[in-house]
Amino acid sequence: MRERGGWRRARRVGFEAACVGAGVVSAALLFAIVAATVWNGFDALSLEFLTSPSAGRPGEGGVLHQILGTIWMTAWAALIVSPLALACALVLELLADRKTARLLRVLLNALNAVPSILFGIFGYYLFVRFFGWGKSWLAGSILLAMMIAPTVTVSWADAMRAISAGYLETARGLGLSTGRVALAVVIPQSVHGLWRGLLLGLARAAGETAPILFTAVALNGVDALPRGIVDNPVLALPYHIFALSQDAYDPAAAAAAWGAAIVLFALVLAFFAASLPLRLRAHEEARR
C-alpha cells in the first residue's frame, strides 16, 4: 500500500512539475520576444517616429501612415466580419439542427486552420486578377475578415450558448418569433462575445503579413488613407517590418524595423487588453 501511495505521489509531483515547466517555458518565450523587441527597438521610438510618415529610404522617417493603414484595414475587417459572424453564430445556436451545427463548427475549425499565405494567394487570384482591383485595401480587409471569421463566430456563438434558457423560453412563451427572439434577447445578451472575438481576431489580423502581401499593401508612395478601392493600397505595420527586415544589414533600417515592431506589439497588446474583461466575463458565466 505504501509503495502504491508513493508511486501515486511521485506521478502527481511529476505531472505538476511538467505543467509548471511548460508554463515557465511559455512565459519565458513571451518574455524573450518582448525583451528582444524592446531592447532593440526602444532607441528608435520617439514622438517624431510615431507622428511622421516614412521617408523614401528604408529606415528613414516614422510609421504614422503604417499605423493609420493598419488601423484602417483592421477596422474594415471588423465591419465586414461582424454581420458574417452574427449570421453564422445565429445559424449555429438558434436555427441549425444538431448535425448541421456540428458540421458548421467543423468547417469553421478547418477555416481557422488554413495557413494565412493561402488566404494571400486566394485573394491575389480573386481580387487582384479576377476582379481587376489591383492592390486594394478592401481586398486586404476582406481577407483579414475571412481569416478571423472563425474566431469571431465561435466567440459569439459561445456567448449565445451561455444565455439562460429561461430567457429564451420566456420570450418564446410571450409569442416572440425566432427572429424577434434573436433581436430582443439573443443579440443583446451575447454581444460581449462579438467584442471578445473581434478583439482577439483583430489582434491576430493586425500582425498578419501573408494575406495582405500580394493584395493590399505598398511599401511607400501612397496616401495615409485610401481615396478609392481599385489600385488603392495602404501602408501597414507588418509589411513595413517585413520590408525593413530585408534591409536589416543597414543599422538604420534594422532599428526602424524593431521600433515598428514595438508599435505593432503595442497595438496588438491594446486589442488583447481590451478583450480581457470580456474574456473574464465569459469565464465567470461558464463557472455559474
Next chain:
Amino acid sequence: MTATNGAVLEIRGLGVTFGRRRVLDGIQLELPERGITAILGPSGSGKSTLLRALNRLLDLTPDARIEGSVRFRGVEVYSRETDPDRLRQRIGMVFQRPVVFPASIRANVLFGLKHMGLLQGRDSDAVVRDALTQAGLLAEVRDRLDEPAARLSVGQQQRLALARTLALEPELLLADEPTSALDPESAEAVEGTLRSIAETRSILLVTHSREQAGRLAARVLRLRDGRFEADGRARSTG
C-alpha cells in the same frame, strides 16, 4: 371565433411522445371561460409537458411528437393555419422560476408588446400601470419603475413575470408551478393575484401542492404517468 360549447379550450385524445418515451396519453379536458383548473401530479407525470403542448412551446423541442386535438376558441391549435407565435401571445404562460430580463421593471412589463410592435399608439405608462395592478405589484414598485427588475424579491419577480404576460392580454393563462420557488409570503401574494386574474379569464394551474389546488381551483385533476387519474373538484372559486 367562439368555442362550440362555451369552453375556451378543448383537448381530445392528446398524446405526446419524446423519441420512444410516451409522456402524455389520451388527455381529455375542457377549460371554462374563467376560473382556475388545477393539475396535480408527481414529478415526471407530464404536467409541464401538457402546458407546453397547449401553447405549442413543444414545437421547439426537436423530438416531440404530438397527436390528438387541441381546440382554442374552436380553432385547432395544431392546424397549419394557426400561427404558433400569435397563439402563444393569446395563451400566456408563467413558468416555475421567475425570469426577469436584465432591464428595468417598466421595460420588463413592456417587453412582449415592444418587441412584437404592439406598443405603437398606446400609452405605455397606462399599460404598465394596468398590468402591474392586475399582477398585484403596482403598490410595491410604483416609485421605482425604472430600477433594474433584478432588485426585486423572487416573489415580486414572479408577479412581474405575470404582469409581463398580462400586458399582452392573454385569453388563457398557463401557470407552471408558479409558487414552487417562492417563500410562503410571496406564494400567498401570487395566489391572490391568480385568484383575481381568474375572475376574468381561465387559468390552467400546475401545482405540486394539494392544499394550493384546494384553495384556488374550481376543478382539480390528477395526472399520473401521462394520464388523468380522476376528475375531481375542489370547490368553487367564487
